[in-house]
Amino acid sequence: MELRQLEYFVAVAEEQNFTRAAERVHISQSGVSAQIRRLEQELGAELFDRSGRTATLTVAGKAALEHARTALAATGALAQAVGEVSDLIRGRLTVGMVVGCTVTPLFDALADFHRAHPGVEIALLEDNSDRLVQAVRAGSLDLALIGSAATTPDGLEALTIVSERLVAAVPPGHPLAGADRVTLRDLGSHPLICMPPGTGLRTVFDRACAAQGLHPAIALEAGASDAMADLAARGLGVAVLSASMAESYRDRLTARTIDDVEIPALLCLVWRDARGPAVRELLLRCRRAFAAPPPVGGGVAPGGGGA
Known part of the structure; x- marks a missing residue:
């Protein structure tokens, strides 16, 4: 039994048509039909009733469908888990920061992340807040520390660090x-x-x-x-x-x-909803760093309130 056979089986079951299923999985109809036949031979039962204009699941097919979906979902989860580990071994993280400020907790979080994931390349860029927001939306920045006016920029998630008059x-x-x-x-x-x-x-x-x-x-x-x-x-x-x-x-x-x-003028971290494992890891460390009491002389230095 092969995973591609399960994929074709689920496609036909959901489309109720071999032609549409073939278009969905990007192979010929004959290829789909041949793989489904091999799967049926291996299972010892027909999965589809082919007598009508639509491909209808048999009793055996109905029993097999959820198990096939579970197997495919498990395979996808496995691939995602391995991919996330790989991203944290040899990835790249690009962070933006408002111009003219020294934000010690952010630097602490970056250092903590680097110690935990030394294979991830970190880039830190300065710019004004409007351009940083545009870069996060465009995907050229993974995360940015910006100054904002009372509200989170549209389409982004945010963590407010400072809110003041x-x-x-x-x-x-x-x-x-x-x-x-x-x-x-x-x-x-x-x-x-x-x-x-x-x-x-x-x-x-x-x-x-x-x-x-x-x-x-x-x-x-x-x-x-x-x-x-x-x-x-x-x-x-x-x-x-x-x-x-x-x-x-x-x-x-x-x-x-x-x-x-x-x-209020806000200082906040912003990122897109669809974020990778490296961004999640850095956000976790940022939350810890900004929540911790600043050391004497540390914290958000001049310029950190709204550039």
């Missing part, structure tokens, strides 16, 4: 430093320092402004929070940052939550 960061002595309340309209009176378009923080900010019909002047753009903080500290504008970013510069900047921007 936007703040205005200014040096001591700035008019906003002593304000009890800061709104988007308040920011319109000052030059602004923002992340570039296509980044999570900028998307949150632009959406909030558009909802109020505001068009604030963006004086300066920088892809890293360090650069934004340096520019703001020198009095060149108000830096629009996430709360955790601004906390890193509290020695030289005062942060005020922007009250009327309620959309």
Whole structure:
């Protein structure tokens, strides 16, 4: 008994026609018929009643069908299991990360994965969030750490790492430093320092402004929070940052939550639903790494809140 005979048997049973079954398994009708005859000879019973216009299962055929399906399913599972092991022995994993941030838990997860599966080649690429999302959708990236605006990108699965409000960061002595309340309209009176378009923080900010019909002047753009903080500290504008970013510069900047921007800025891992074993293994390690308390000086460093 051969697996291909069981495959042809199931095809004929489901199609109820030898011609359609032959088209389904991509061989000639005579080839299907010959293999079914050999299977019947080996089993000692006819599996189909061929007297009518359709191929109808006999009592013996009905008894055999589920066993044939089970055997084929077991063979498929075996092939998948071996394939997954092979992927984790000599595969490739391509990971994307938002520009200008140091995300220690992600690096820890990559190192843990590499120790467990040294045969898998790891590539790490930086880009802005919009392009990273496009690359994950296209399949050129397996997994990406992105900044996003409150929602998971369509068509992708996500694991949220950070969710926080936007703040205005200014040096001591700035008019906003002593304000009890800061709104988007308040920011319109000052030059602004923002992340570039296509980044999570900028998307949150632009959406909030558009909802109020505001068009604030963006004086300066920088892809890293360090650069934004340096520019703001020198009095060149108000830096629009996430709360955790601004906390890193509290020695030289005062942060005020922007009250009327309620959309949170997210930092999240995104991947496609149809993912391979290497991605599943890395996700498991990422969940552990991000759930663990950060060491002193570790965690999500400046730039990690919404690039």
